[in-house]
Amino acid sequence: MKKQGELINYIYQNSEMGVTTVKQLLTIVEDQDFIEQLQVQYNEYIEINRRAKEIIEAKGKDIVDIGTFDKIKTYMMINFQTMADNSPSHIAEMLIIGSNMGIIQAIRQVKENEDACEECVELMKKLEQTELNNIEQLKKFL
Numbered sequence: 001m002k003k004q005g006e007l008i009n010y011i012y013q014n015s016e017m018g019v020t021t022v023k024q025l026l027t028i029v030e031d032q033d034f035i036e037q038l039q040v041q042y043n044e045y046i047e048i049n050r051r052a053k054e055i056i057e058a059k060g061k062d063i064v065d066i067g068t069f070d071k072i073k074t075y076m077m078i079n080f081q082t083m084a085d086n087s088p089s090h091i092a093e094m095l096i097i098g099s100n101m102g103i104i105q106a107i108r109q110v111k112e113n114e115d116a117c118e119e120c121v122e123l124m125k126k127l128e129q130t131e132l133n134n135i136e137q138l139k140k141f142l
Contacts, residue, residue, distance in 0.1 A: 007113040007120045009064045011127055012052040014102060016066055017074065018045035021098070024078055025091060034088040037137055041095075044130050051123055059117075092141035099131040099138075106131065 022042040029035050056063050081094060106128040110121060 007116040015049035092138040
């Protein structure tokens with residue numbers, strides 16, 4: 001049961017970071033096509049986050065949120081990286097790098113938590129596929 005909690009909380013935290021990051025970027029981006037793409041990503045992260053929370057609660061586990069320090073650090077990094085260049089190309093590059101990191105972590109988490117419930121593994125695979133789709137959609141903004 002411990003492995004299930006670790007994997008599902010990772011999914012929760014990862015999707016929560018996606019929600020937070022994209023929400024912040026939506027206040028920075030000015031290009032309408034790019035805003036629409038970010039909105040699609042935002043909705044996908046919201047859905048994965050909601051589903052992860054449901055699974056955690058159904059299993060009677062505690063939700064482990066992202067730490068305040070990590071949220072502040074991410075907020076500051078986004079502001080710093082977009083201060084000089086808030087172009088769709090630059091932001092798409094930032095998001096592609098983040099999505100690639102997410103894919104690597106998704107694969108690693110599934111391997112490290114091979115005893116996790118099927119529902120958790122399937123949601124992790126959905127998160128991984130979401131990240132792959134995001135990369136493909138973001139390429140056109142480079």
